[in-house]
Amino acid sequence: MSNGFSTDSIHAGYDPDSLYGPINTPIYASTTFAQDGLNQLRGGFEYTRCGNPTIDALEKTVAALEGATYGRAFSSGMAATDTILRILLRPGDHLILGNDAYGGTFRLIDTVFASWGVEYTVVDTADVAAVEAAVQENTKLIWLETPTNPALGITDIAAVAAIKGSAKLIVDNTFASPYLQRPLALGADVVLHSTTKYLGGHSDVVGGIAVCEDADFDEQLLFYQGGVGPIPSVFDAYLTARGIKTLAVRMERHCDNAEAIAEHLAASDLVATVLYPGLPDHPGHKVAAKQMSRFGGMISVRFHSEEAARVFCTSTRLICLAESLGGVESLLEHPATMTHQSAAGSQLEVPRDLVRISVGIEDIADLLADIDAALAAVAAS
Secondary structure, eight states: OOOOOHHHHHHOOOOOOTOOSSSSOOOOOOOSOOOETTEEEEEEBBGGHHHHHHHHHHEEEEEEEHHEEEEEEESSSHHHHHHHHHHOOTTTTTTEEETTOOOHHHHHIIIIIIHHHHHHEEOTOOOOOHHHOOOOOTEEEEEEESSSSSOOOOOOOOHHHOTTTTTTTEEOOOOOHHHHHGGGGGGGGGGETTTTTTOOOOSSSOEEEEEOOOHHHHHHHHHHHHHHOOOOOOHHEEEHHHHTHHHHHHHHHHHHHHHHHHHHHHHHHTTTEEOOOOOOTTTTTTHHHHHHHOSEEEEEEEEESSHHHHHHTOOOSSSSOOOOOSEEEEEEEEEGGTTTGGGGGTOOOOOOTTEEOOSSSSSSHHHHHHHHHHHHHHHOO
16 A cells, blocks of 8 residues: 555654564664574674665665665765766766756766766756757766756756666755655656755754665665665664654745745845746746646855855854755855865856855744845845
């Protein structure tokens, strides 16, 4: 029987055991597990680097939420990214990357994988014809973010899936979360999350996960988990699973607040452009409305100058100046000098007048008052 999203976020992946019946997944803080005989594993677990019940429960939960059969958890979103790239790419292979990808993803590809002999082409993935034109005989994967980080661009996942040929379509679904968007149902081959963000949701745990429907690819993910060891700690897996239980209710509040703030900022003459797919004038609005249930909790704002952006960033009091996103508290940052500074001078360089806001779940009146105070500081500068 298929359950609803909120039910699966609480119950999928774990049933209270018959010994003590704990409602929450226990933290199995053990590196190794007793065996019932030579290579006779009790419950399928032998050594935590190769599998642990707490981590296994998290993997099953996220897989269920994404509509996937398989899920593998990692120590960070970048560890998951690196593992996917290692599996799919060899020297001489080619990949397609969006022109507004996360700076850490670009840095990994541009330094580590490019020096290994991997080629890449940067395109605006919102332009599906440009993606199709960039596909080569040696293209092994297309890497999508939608919405993108930090300019909130939108790519039609199903349209790219239709033209990808033999390449694997990887979708970083971190900004949307499975509550708002399920890329596997739209033709993606692998879905990636930084579970640090909306899935964990409380800015207290770092992690990543990859989900798919391909048993062979899942076996390779499992091999890298054990063979290389980029696994989360059981404590991190527990915290992430705990956060996921409230994902649906948090995402509704994130979206409510973001919509109100986007409209408020769009009405200010001090703001040049508000980048939020929920606004009707956003170039990706129609596609986002088609493939997302709502428009998310992330907003980017372009001011009329870099100086104005910097003043705004340093003038809020409730909204904290900090990297990362997706937590219950609101954060803002200046990507050009913070999360995306590694993209400076490249095709992925972020405009220096852009501010990224991760809208939290605080009372909207308090957030709007804080934003108005920061806008007043911009006006006075």
